[in-house]
Amino acid sequence: MPRPYPSRYPSNAPKPPPPGSETWVRPWAQMKYFSYHPAIFPNMVGAISSDAGAGDLVNVYDKEGQPFGAGFLNPKARVPLRVIHHGLTPFGEADLDARLVQAVRLRKETLKLDATTDAYRVIHSDADGISGLIVDRYDDTLSILVTTLGVWRRIRRWLPLLHQELGTSQHVIQTDPDISLIESMRISDVPEVDDPAPKTVRIRENDVRFAVNFEDGHKTGFFCDQRDNRLKFGQLAKGRVLDLCTYTGGFALAAKLIGKCEDVTGVDLDEKAIAQAKQNANLNQTKLNWTQGDAFGWSRQMIKNGELWDTVVLDPPKLIHHRDTQEEGIFKYRDLNGLAIQLVKRGGLFVTCSCSGLISTEEFEELVMGVAHRHGRKLQILDRTGPGLDHPVMSNCPESRYLKVIWSIVV
Numbered sequence: 001m002p003r004p005y006p007s008r009y010p011s012n013a014p015k016p017p018p019p020g021s022e023t024w025v026r027p028w029a030q031m032k033y034f035s036y037h038p039a040i041f042p043n044m045v046g047a048i049s050s051d052a053g054a055g056d057l058v059n060v061y062d063k064e065g066q067p068f069g070a071g072f073l074n075p076k077a078r079v080p081l082r083v084i085h086h087g088l089t090p091f092g093e094a095d096l097d098a099r100l101v102q103a104v105r106l107r108k109e110t111l112k113l114d115a116t117t118d119a120y121r122v123i124h125s126d127a128d129g130i131s132g133l134i135v136d137r138y139d140d141t142l143s144i145l146v147t148t149l150g151v152w153r154r155i156r157r158w159l160p161l162l163h164q165e166l167g168t169s170q171h172v173i174q175t176d177p178d179i180s181l182i183e184s185m186r187i188s189d190v191p192e193v194d195d196p197a198p199k200t201v202r203i204r205e206n207d208v209r210f211a212v213n214f215e216d217g218h219k220t221g222f223f224c225d226q227r228d229n230r231l232k233f234g235q236l237a238k239g240r241v242l243d244l245c246t247y248t249g250g251f252a253l254a255a256k257l258i259g260k261c262e263d264v265t266g267v268d269l270d271e272k273a274i275a276q277a278k279q280n281a282n283l284n285q286t287k288l289n290w291t292q293g294d295a296f297g298w299s300r301q302m303i304k305n306g307e308l309w310d311t312v313v314l315d316p317p318k319l320i321h322h323r324d325t326q327e328e329g330i331f332k333y334r335d336l337n338g339l340a341i342q343l344v345k346r347g348g349l350f351v352t353c354s355c356s357g358l359i360s361t362e363e364f365e366e367l368v369m370g371v372a373h374r375h376g377r378k379l380q381i382l383d384r385t386g387p388g389l390d391h392p393v394m395s396n397c398p399e400s401r402y403l404k405v406i407w408s409i410v411v
Contacts, residue, residue: 024059100123134147225403239263357401383406
């Protein structure tokens with residue numbers, strides 16, 4: 001059976017060092033082609049110095065032998081080189097540590113997120129210049145996701161620094177099993193802690209309380225990226241409100257507590273998510289209508305029943321995971337948005353989201369508008385938004401702009 005993505009697997013044969021490399025600063029790796037993108041695939045990597053090991057921070061040289069930057073090396077990974085620094089100036093471990101501090105201070109001092117929440121993204125991988133590290137802060141606990149060996153080798157050193165800068169004391173570290181295998185990250189190397197983090201922590205977001213469950217929650221436990229959109233939704237929601245794919249009730253609770261809407265319904269297929277949504281409602285001493293069910297089938301039944309809502313938000317999980325499933329994912333987006341639009345009263349607010357990075361904002365908007373027209377509706381587009389400012393995007397890695405939210409009136 002042929003291996004998937006054969007061009008992404010590096011050859012085992014070492015490439016001879018180029019002439020003049022004797023003077024290069026070790027350890028080093030050379031690029032065969034110019035790219036400013038952080039991910040450098042095998043066919044773009046040239047020679048590697050004999051002392052460069054997996055997980056090392058190496059000096060990067062261009063095809064002409066000129067200094068280009070620095071990056072994490074992992075020769076056997078699908079992405080063997082991740083360039084995290086571009087420029088002629090030397091870049092070492094102390095500079096990496098400074099990146100963490102810089103990321104924390106952006107959130108605390110520039111964005112001043114502590115004034116409105118104790119749950120936000122502290123480090124956003126390539127967007128903060130640390131490829132493979134995602135850190136979310138939930139009150140006193142850091143939820144950490146590691147996806148590169150370079151980060152994995154340094155996480156023990158960085159934990160005290162992160163806690164010192166944030167004033168936190170506990171952490172949860174996660175890895176994806178498939179990525180761990182590809183990156184050669186051994187689960188047994190997870191840093192041990194004397195005081196394990198709690199399974200659940202309570203957070204506040206714009207005067208709404210949530211419980212974050214690290215065992216049953218998706219990704220790092222909570223979707224901080226929708227924080228600003230939840231606030232905006234609460235301010236705009238009116239009348240009868242439907243939150244499709246509610247997860248743990250974020251938009252629904254915003255409509256109830258911020259928008260003061262009385263009739264709010266949240267629907268999700270995940271039984272554990274609905275249970276958590278109910279707990280979140282109890283935490284805020286309020287009641288909503290919660291339904292466990294498949295958004296596709298449930299919506300079709302509501303259309304047959306003639307049910308309509310004044311405000312509908314649709315925030316499904318990621319529907320396009322890989323390029324080879326893109327067509328299937330787009331079909332699901334069309335189907336689900338078509339169903340949701342039919343549940344909105346004429347003149348009602350429709351908010352639809354996509355967290356699939358493989359579909360652009362323009363493509364997603366065109367898809368949603370096309371679906372509306374096929375069902376005899378037009379959309380008065382009010383706004384297009386994305387994640388909060390704690391989820392920045394680096395210009396040389398634009399595909400990390402994954403979250404797209406379209407705000408419209410159905411006419």
